[in-house]
Amino acid sequence: MRATIKDVAKAAGVSPSTVSFIINNKPVPISKDTREKVMRAVEELHYRPNQLAVGLVTNTTNTIGLILPDSTNPFFATLSNQIEIKLRQKNINVIIGNTSGNAKITREYLRIFSDRCVDGIILAQLDFEDEEETAKCQKLIHSIDIPIIYVDRVADERNHYSVEVDQKLIGYLATNHLLDLGHTRIGCASGSINLNVNSSRYEGYRTALKERKLTPDPNLLFCDSLSIECGIKALPDLLGQNVTAIFAFNDMIAYGIYKECRNYNLSIPGDLSVIGVDNIVLSDIIQPPLTTVAQPVTQIADYVVKGMLDLMKIPNIEFEHVKLNPILKVRASTMQAV
Amino acid sequence: MRATIKDVAKAAGVSPSTVSFIINNKPVPISKDTREKVMRAVEELHYRPNQLAVGLVTNTTNTIGLILPDSTNPFFATLSNQIEIKLRQKNINVIIGNTSGNAKITREYLRIFSDRCVDGIILAQLDFEDEEETAKCQKLIHSIDIPIIYVDRVADERNHYSVEVDQKLIGYLATNHLLDLGHTRIGCASGSINLNVNSSRYEGYRTALKERKLTPDPNLLFCDSLSIECGIKALPDLLGQNVTAIFAFNDMIAYGIYKECRNYNLSIPGDLSVIGVDNIVLSDIIQPPLTTVAQPVTQIADYVVKGMLDLMKIPNIEFEHVKLNPILKVRASTMQAV
DNA sequence: TTGGTTTATTAAAACGTTTTAATGATTTTG
DNA sequence: CAAAATCATTAAAACGTTTTAATAAACCAA
Known part of the structure; x- marks a missing residue:
């Protein structure tokens, strides 16, 4: 059985209040003698306050x-x-x-x-x-x-x-990087576009394109979820749109694309450039190491x-x-x- | 302010006990009328029991x-x-x-x-x-x-x-697989050998070797931690021992070996076979897909x-x-x- | 000495529940 | 119709703490 504050009090020959004051270092005068007695009892009984009770009365947990x-x-x-x-x-x-x-x-x-x-x-x-x-x-x-x-x-x-x-900036940075490399047909593999994260990233993507006088093509947006499966599904879809690069909205999606590229016998980045988001530990290890936008x-x-x-x-x-x-x-x- | 059981009791014009009986479905006779009054009050006040108090008295959380x-x-x-x-x-x-x-x-x-x-x-x-x-x-x-x-x-x-x-079996299965492929100098990249997981896996490794009348060479055991870093450190060490295959004690270690192999311009599995443990999701995506012993x-x-x-x-x-x-x-x- | 401080300690209320035993009211039984 | 049984409800204790207010003892100043 767990010792309670009463047990400690009894063992030390004092009241529960005194024990409470001591273990919580309250600014209350306590004689050296009782302090020692109490501390000894605490030790011996391995007393630790029940946090349910503490929480109930202090209102913090x-x-x-x-x-x-x-x-x-x-x-x-x-x-x-x-x-x-x-x-x-x-x-x-x-x-x-x-x-x-x-x-x-x-x-x-x-x-x-x-x-x-x-x-x-x-x-x-x-x-x-x-x-x-x-x-x-x-x-x-x-x-x-x-x-x-x-x-x-x-x-x-x-x-x-x-x-x-800044999610827009993520989309912007990723897209700009691909544009800098001369890609113009850039696919997006996204999670649900109704979610803020994704729509913001997509907005950044559109901004980057427009800055270069390119018109975003809505067919280049593939939406599913922020998971490996999304990448697997997105690849054939986007290839059908003749993209030369894919902006995966997170690294997991990029991994899915990596996986599916093997089935299509496509080499990354030779046949297709891929960029992700998150900079997961493994993105540096996967072959080829994944270009990605890191979140700090x-x-x-x-x-x-x-x-x-x-x-x-x-x-x-x-x-x-x-x-x-x-x-x-x-x-x-x-x-x-x- | 959160409503308490007393608030509900007051609102319904009954005692706290009655409320408690009702919300906890205790086998106590309750008139249809009061039950309804109480349920209504619970609804209206959005009452939910404070779990600290419940835990304190029921002794379960x-x-x-x-x-x-x-x-x-x-x-x-x-x-x-x-x-x-x-x-x-x-x-x-x-x-x-x-x-x-x-x-x-x-x-x-x-x-x-x-x-x-x-x-x-x-x-x-x-x-x-x-x-x-x-x-x-x-x-x-x-x-x-x-x-x-x-x-x-x-x-x-x-x-x-x-x-x-069965950790020994993990070591045994991994090693046997490599032996079946004709490898005889098989390195181990392990976490601390003082830990049970690792020593058991190593024991499985030794058993497999001995079954084929091979003597385990203690120099082929590299110990560090079950992390990517371990793989990075293990590779040069084990290459110095002329191994043709490495049994990484988990997939993370294997990833480290993958990474380091690029620096040494070694191809997996051409120059070096690698097997891991855990079957992490990404092990199927990494290139080449990692042979591994899965834990269920x-x-x-x-x-x-x-x-x-x-x-x-x-x-x-x-x-x-x-x-x-x-x-x-x-x-x-x-x-x-x- | 008296009364006011200071020092050390404690009793008791409170936190929000559950649960046991008690209380009335109603119904059933013989 | 009284006693017993059933039904519906509640009062009060308990869970293990903290904290406020009270108490008692010791000290000090006038």
Whole structure:
């Protein structure tokens, strides 16, 4: 049986209050003698406060909830890992909820985390196929009154603290790189275009084309999901449109294209240039190494954690909207158009 | 402000007990009328029970803690993802602790999870460099009296429920495959040999060699960590020993070897056969597709979840020790020795 | 000495639930 | 019709903490 504060109190011959004051270092005068007695009892009984009880009375749990689409995706895996490590140093624990990008599950986790009295929530996607669903989530977020930070996949709203990467710029950088290499028919392999991430990247793509007086061809946009399968499906479709390069909206999609290129006996970048987004660890290892637009994960995590700590201190602090810049990593999957 | 059970009781004109009985479907007679009044009040106030309070009195939190070395590693990412999804269906949440394979952090998480009254702990590594540290962990586990399941990286002990993959068989299968192809000087790129996973795999390797009357050469064992870096370091070392094939103790190590082979202008499998362990998603996409020994992640997760649910129902149920078989996936990174 | 501080400690309320035992009201039974 | 049984509801204790206000003892100044 776990020792309680009463057990400690009894063992030390003092009251529970005294024990509480001592273990929490409250600014209350305590005689040297009792302090020692209590500390000894704590040691001997291996006493540790029950965090449920502590949470109930203090109304803080030193826990934050992290809601993300898929921790299997290396980008989110790294992000959540970094967040966890940084928060642990502040004695804050992380509960994770994977939503598969599903609005219902997102709401479920919002409620669950709220029921558990987390001190804050980090939300990595609030933006769904169905606008109505998105609205429901927003409403819920508003009603559960917990500090919240949006990260990475940010909806268009200014009522929350947010940390994001400039998604348009991602599209712009990727497309510009391909244009610089002389490509003009550039396919896009995207996730659902109803999602902000994707539409923003696509917008960046269009901007880059227009700057060079090129007209974006809507047939060059293939939409599915941000996964390997998308790449596999996109390749034949886009080849049919005679593209010489593909802008994959993330590295996973690019991997799918790599895989399918083998079936078509196409060489990258000889027959097709490919550029991705995220700069997953393996993109440097895959053959040929993948040119990609990196999102500064560590920096994101830094800002998110900093923001969360601020928000926990001063709940109605003025919201910041951090926007970070992506970085183009040129490797060997893109080359001059012939 | 969140509504409490008292608020609901007041709104419905009944006592808190009545509300509690109703929302928890207790086998207590309740008039149709009050039931309706209460349900209406619950709806209107958006009442949801505070889980801290519930946990405090019921002594269950519907939470389990998952302790693993590194959720960034795709194998563990998939494992934890699967576990989370399956447990969510039983209304159980998962708290994750990443330890980086560090015994101190492991103990810290054990204590934290215990403080939070998790209903069970799934522990994916209990086996460290330093035996003393391992012992300390064991002792701690014993003292916090919470259902626990060991998974994947299991220490040599029979006092706990465990789910693991036959690690010796992994080594044996990998080595046998290379031997079948005519390789005889086979290097090993391993994580620390003091860890059970690695020593077992190495033992399987030795067994396979001996079965063919070959003497294992200790110089062919390179030890570092189960990461890309290990592969990068291992390659020059093992090439110095004139190996024709390398058994990488996981796929990440194999990726490191792939990467480094480019610097040495070596072709896989032409100049060097490589086999990995884990069958990470990307191993099928990397060029050449990696031959590897797969661990049945989904099955592991199934057994772990099943075991945990059993254990939560009957804490002193007889311990099971599930041992699953690995599966050899032959792809294109291994070929006949010349 | 008296009364005011300071020092050290504690009793008791509070946090939001569940659960046991008690209480009334109603119905059934003999 | 009284006693017993059933039905519907509630009061109060409990879970393990923190925190406020109260108490008691020791010290000090006038």
